[in-house]
Amino acid sequence: MGCSVEEVTAAVRVAAEKVIEHRDELVELDRVIGDGDHGENLHRGFTAVVAKLDGGGFDSPAAVLKVTATTLISTVGGAAGPLYGTAFLRAATALGDVSEVDGRMAATALEAALEGVVARGKAAPGDKTMVDALTPAVAAARSTVDAGIADVLMAAADAAAAGAAATVPLVARKGRASYLGERSAGHLDPGARSTAVLLRALADAASR
Ligand code: ADP
Ligand code: MG
Ligand code: MG
Numbered sequence: 761m762g763c764s765v766e767e768v769t770a771a772v773r774v775a776a777e778k779v780i781e782h783r784d785e786l787v788e789l790d791r792v793i794g795d796g797d798h799g800e801n802l803h804r805g806f807t808a809v810v811a812k813l814d815g816g817g818f819d820s821p822a823a824v825l826k827v828t829a830t831t832l833i834s835t836v837g838g839a840a841g842p843l844y845g846t847a848f849l850r851a852a853t854a855l856g857d858v859s860e861v862d863g864r865m866a867a868t869a870l871e872a873a874l875e876g877v878v879a880r881g882k883a884a885p886g887d888k889t890m891v892d893a894l895t896p897a898v899a900a901a902r903s904t905v906d907a908g909i910a911d912v913l914m915a916a917a918d919a920a921a922a923g924a925a926a927t928v929p930l931v932a933r934k935g936r937a938s939y940l941g942e943r944s945a946g947h948l949d950p951g952a953r954s955t956a957v958l959l960r961a962l963a964d965a966a967s968r
Contacts, residue, residue, distance in 0.1 A: 818839030850876030
């Protein structure tokens with residue numbers, strides 16, 4: 761069973777609301793190893809996304825992801841805006857004009873999102889970024905493609921949570937946290953955490 765354009769819209773809305781809810785936590789994480797604006801950046805961006813979704817008029821799941829992408833790119837400053845924007849844009853392109861997103865397509869879209877983030881930010885796994893949450897999420901999604909979309913996204917969300925947690929001991933090699941060098945170790949990466957929050961929300965929405 762796949763997700764219709766209405767269900768994809770609802771899922772992105774739930775994800776946006778979750779990120780908005782996690783604003784203070786993400787601010788605090790970024791305050792420790794960055795400049796403290798990650799929660800603020802995403803709060804601004806996803807608030808604008810919800811407003812865009814309220815306008816409606818989307819004729820495909822890809823259209824929903826595309827408006828999410830362009831809204832994030834135009835409203836979120838810093839590293840995360842263009843990175844998440846690229847992720848949603850690549851996912852939209854991967855979906856093409858399908859009217860329902862099944863598990864296999866969700867995995868393909870997630871993989872395209874990761875490729876976009878890597879193409880743009882040039883981070884490798886282990887650099888203590890959102891790539892450390894997305895990479896295991898893609899692997900988990902790929903290994904569950906024959907399941908329904910809810911199971912695929914649940915596997916991805918579980919893997920992203922584990923990947924985010926595993927950023928704690930890492931030394932940052934990309935983004936502002938890398939300015940801290942060894943002192944970045946011992947702290948959770950804010951972008952990996954927001955990726956885990958987003959994927960958990962998408963999974964929860966898909967399993968309703
Ligand atoms: P900024 O660092 O510009 O203030 P944010 O605070 O919104 O932007 O986002 C910081 C997060 O962005 C980091 O925690 C990290 O996960 C992610 N990030 C930073 N640079 C990169 C990169 N080159 N590739 C992937 N992710 C990155
Ligand atoms: Mg920041
Ligand atoms: Mg900043």
